[in-house]
Each structure stands twice: as C-alpha cells, then as structure tokens.
Amino acid sequence: MTRTPETPLPSPKECRRLREAQSLSQADVAAVLGVTRATVRSWENGRTTPRGTNRDAYVRLLTGAQKVTPHQEHPAPALVGAATGPVQASPDRAEPAPEPPSETPPASELAPEPDPELGPDPAPGPEPELGSELSPEAEPEPLSPSLTPDQAFDALYAFCAPALVRQTYLLTGRRELARESVECAFQLAWYRWPEVAMDRDPAGWVRATAHEFALSPWHRLRPRHRNPEPPPAAPADRALLDVLLQLPPVYRRTLLLYDGVGLDLPETAAETEASTPAAANRLLHAREAVATRLPELAEPKELHRRLAEVASAERLHAAKPTTVRWGGEQRARHWTRAAIAFTVVLIGATTLTLRTAPDHYEPPLAPGATVHGVPPRVAPGPLSAEQLALRAKLKGETVSGPERLVPEAG
Template identity: 70%
Template sequence: MTRGPATPMPGPHELRRLRKAKSLTQADVAARVGVTRETVRSWETGRTTPRGSTREAYAQLLTEPAQQAVPALVGADATPHPDHPERADHPERAAEQPPEGLESALPVPSLTPTQAFDALYAFCAPALVRQTYLLTGRRELARESVEKAFQLAWHRWPEVAVDRDPAGWVRATAYEYALSPWHRMRLRHRHPEAPPAGAADRALLDVLLKLPPVYRRTLLLYDGVGLDLPETAAETEASTPAAAGRLLHAREAVAARLPELAVPQELHRRLAELASIERLRAAKPRTVRWGGERRARHWTRAAIAFTVLLIGATTLTLRTAPDHYEAPLAPGETVQGVPPRAAPGTLSQAELKLHAKLKSETVNGPERLVPEIR
C-alpha cells in the first residue's frame, strides 16, 4: 500500500519472456512478490492481471537490474525470503538459477523454523501494521493485532510454514483480531485516539471507520492491498458476488462523502498515503516469538494446574462418597389395630409426669411387687 497502481504492464507472453531472461522461475517470482505460484501462472497466461502494490512489485522485479530488484521488494534491510535466503545477500546469484524445468532436480536450501519465521515477519509485519491501522483507526490496537497474529503463527508454525500463502494466513488472523467486538469492553478502547493531522486524512479515516467492518475489510483488501476479487472473497469468507456487492457499496459510501475518490486509482493512492503518514513500527521478531512462547507456557501451566485440581476433586469425592447402598427406613404402619411404635424423641408432658411418678415410688410400696432371691 505504498505505491500507485498506474504502472504499465506488458502482455502475458512478454511477462514470461522477461522472467526467463532474468533466469527466474515462477516460484521465484511468487516468493519475491508475495503471492502464490498459481497467481504468477495466471498472470503469464492472461487470465488475471496484478493490481495495486503487487503490480508495482511485479513490474519492478521484471524491469530493474538484478542487483536492485531484491532490496526494493524485500525492504531496506534486504531481509532474505524464507524460500531463497541467499538471493537477498548476493543478488548476482539470480543469474545462476536453473531453468524452470530443472528447479525440482536441485536441492532447495533449508532454513530453521526461527529463521523462516523472522524472514516472514520482516517481510510482512511493517505493511500489515499500517493496513490494520486503516482497518481500526487505532495505533496500539494495530500493533497488538499484528503481534498476536504472529504469536499464533509461531505457536502453529508447522501448519503455517506449509500453507500456500503464509502472509495471507497472518493477515487474516490479524484482521480477525483487530475487528473483534470484545475490544469494546476494554477501558482504553472506550476513548478515541488522536486523529491524523491533515484534514483530508481525517476525513478519509472517518469515512472508513463509519463503514460496516466487513465492507471496510473488503475495500481495504481490494483497493488497498491489491488482491483480486476471488482472493478477497476467500479471505472474507464470502462468495465472489457477495464480495463484489460489498466492494461497490463501500466505494459508493466513500464517493458520497469524498467525491474526489470516486476513481479507484485515486482511492488506492489516498489509502496508501494515509497508511504511510503514520510512523507505525512493529516489534522485533525475537520479541514476538518470546511473547508467543511465554503465552504458550502460561496456558500450559494453567492447563496442568486445572488438571491437578480436577484429579484432586475426583479423588476426594471417591474417598468420601458411600461405598454401598443403604436402604431407607420404611415408615411405621398399623398392624391389627396396634398403633405404630413412635420413634425416640422428646417426651410429652404426660409422659414426663408419669416418668417422675414412677421414679418417686418406693420399691416396698403395696403397688409394686419386687421379686425375692431365695
């Protein structure tokens, strides 16, 4: 979201010729531009065309000299890409790559999980923070969303590493976290943050934030990030017609408030400018990995403590619970006119009087017979 979309592109056959002239495979181009190999193949066959920042990166890769293409696409620090770490440090090796038909016959350089994660983070995090800021209008929430997404990616790295689009996986996770309605319950999110300094930037951000979240996300993915309509629909979990309807509605809402942005190219340019004016920096990848590991340890310990508590409660219940069945006492019943025997309890006044009289009588009285021992 940092370049304009008006870069002229040659025809499909010329794209293929330029790629082969630079000794690049479709997988190499996909890794440099940040898309899948199937997307590059569809560009070279004419089924689709690149858009937005992807179009700029693709054109720059095919037209610039080899020693300049990699730093311009990967970043100022020339961070190696996870699939081709050696090309960022030595751009001249691009000419030594084998033809497309021989790429599977040569060994692919491997990276450790830490190196691959750090490369993906350096490649995606800076732009993703700016995109999330346009999605939420909050700087701290944008940074937090990206960090949480990468922490989850590190926790599930075996799954993310083999995903066909790891950058898209992280982007979707960050967007989902940023748009969660639970953030409204947090105290610091009940007060708005300071808006951008420029009046035009404030107006555009205000229009974006007034859109429904799903419309805002669709507009950002299509006119901001530069995804095509099927990819936008897949990432927003909608059908292609539904995504197209949301996009048109969002564009109409923006054009109604800001008529100068009715042209999609101008809207893309203004989104890029709005994202670039904020000095939003992501944390270091080591910090994100450490935070993810600490969070995993915390939840592991909590799960262990809960399991121990559950086992203790179960043991206590087994020790104190009765181990056999005791039938309840049946209530008394009248048998042949004999009144039921009352259970022991407090004596009545008549019974107390009779008890006292019997205790006061002597054993030698005429009313009592005492057996004698002979």
C-alpha cells in the first residue's frame, strides 16, 4: 500500500516568520488548530513537527489559505518579560490539554517519570503570584520600529529588572549581589545591544547572563562576600531560603526556573545547558530535598506560592535604566582606555627593544683550552750555606759590580 506523502512544511524559522507576517500570535494559531500554545512553540523551535491533519491545517494557516482574525488575549508591555521564553513564546502552563497523538513526542517525555504536577498554575487567591513578582506571564507584543535604542533598552529594563532582582536574590541569598548581577547583565546587554535587540528572546538573554554572574564561584574570593548577609525576618522565609542555598547551584537554578519563573522543561534544560532528562532529574531531586526539610512544600503549587512570597518579602529595588546605561558606557570607556594604554606600552617596549638591540652579529669568544706538558712552578726553598755566602759577597762589592765587569778607560 502506497503511503500518502506529507504536506511540505517550511523550516521552523520560516514558520515563525510567516506567522508574524500575518500578525498572529502563538495563542491564535493554537486556538485555530486546537492544540496548546506550548505545542506551537515546539513547532517553531524545531523540537517537534506537526503530522496528519494538524500538519495540513498548520500549512494552510501559514500560507494564508485559511484566514484568522488576530486578537490580543492579555495586554502586555512592548518587550518580553523577565520570565517568558522566546519572544512571543511565553510558556502556557495553564492549558492541560495533551499533545495530539499524531505528533512527535516532545523532548520532555524522554525524562524519567516526573511528578504529575510538574507544571501547576499558581493557586488563585490573594497570595502574591509569580506572574507579578518573579515572572510576568503576559505575552509581549513585537517591538515598535519607531523606538530608539535608548527607549527600547529602558523598556526592557523596566519590564525585566524588578523580577530579575528577586530571582537572583533567591539564587544567592544576597541583596547587593542580586542588584549587582542584574546591573552587570543589563550593562553587557547595552554594550551588545545590536545583538540583544535582534535576539528572539532578549529577556531570556539578560536573565541567563544575570543568573550566571550571580552564581559565579569567583564571588567567594571577594572580601565583602565572605560573610553572609542578614537572613529574612520571617522564620518560614528564612527556612526556605536556607534550604534553597544548601542545594547545588545548578539544582537551585533549575528549581527556580521551572517552579518559580514558570519555564517549561525543555526551555529550562536549554537555559541551564543540560539535556531534558538531566533537567528533569535535577528538578525532581531539588523538589525532594525541599520536601524533606519542609514537608509542607511537597506540593508544587505550595512551593510556587512560597517562592513568590519569599521573593516579594524583600524590598529589592533596581537602579534606574539611565544609571545602568551610563555605568555600562563608563565601563566600556574604561576598558577602551585600558586597551589603548596597553597597546601604547607594548608599542613603546617594542620600539625600545629595536633601538637597543645589536645590528650585527658578534661571534662569541671560544672557551679556553687546557695546556698539557708544562711543569708546575716550584716555590723556592731555604738558601744553602754556599748560596748565603755568595749573596753576602755580592752585597759587599761596589755598586758598579765586580772589578772584572767594570770597564776601564783606555
């Protein structure tokens, strides 16, 4: 029996471009095809590919054969937030619909069987939500081309910096280090702004940079980081922060990204530079360690809520974006001046060497050779009686010597 060939599908990058050309969000495509937004994100990331009727409908939608009216589900800032994944690809953890059986299984299914509540929604109620404290969940709109680089950077900073400071505080337990990490990450982003502005996930770029700087092992060599900072005032917050800080850094970061920020498992694995099964194992071990010390946080929903409470309890304020940009420019000027000074010193040393170096070849002196056959010098011994008499006789003669040696006048 001949198998029907599948409909040609563009590359993941081209699929994303076609969707954006029609001003459609991933939520719009997911609503039309009857799948989750995470599924559409996996298609555009290249982790999975649609098959069967979903593939045909997806191709018709991208090529414009099926018209869809775009709509905005949630108003959001003009830039991606601190916790969203790729631009216009925030993780949708609230839709429990399973993946279509005709698709390729996602990479998260390769991991060991995790807790069935690996991706819970925050519990409704008056408690602080991670969407407002650690990870704004609103799907951002594309950047307006009318924004200047300064305005775009300031918008990114204003949207991401408050949440990033809270995240790095949970990672390190240090308030000053949290603020410093976020400022350094944004200063580097401003220094590389053309690259960051064109990135699919500028907020994720800054988040990964801030987390890596905060978890750098070189901080332990700094004098002011050798002593711990005062812990949180509330005993419950202090206990949770102690448990987090006792975890290995990579486990702590995985737990924060998944249960705190709200990334899905493949995105967490990508940001921590690990495979999806490895990220799943780290997450399970981190949850087990937290549940062993704090049994009331065994439920992911409760852990999610408590992370938001601990993060919001500390009033951590980030610097103004203009200050961060100015600091980044000053740092760039200092490094440029240092590079110029080093180059001048190197040129001067090279010139001095060329001026003082010899301009012709001087053969080295041959090493001395040992001469054999010469008798050694003998030291004079005591004079004999005859020699003493002769010496006395010679001293008693005239100054001019013996007579037989004095010439006579003719």
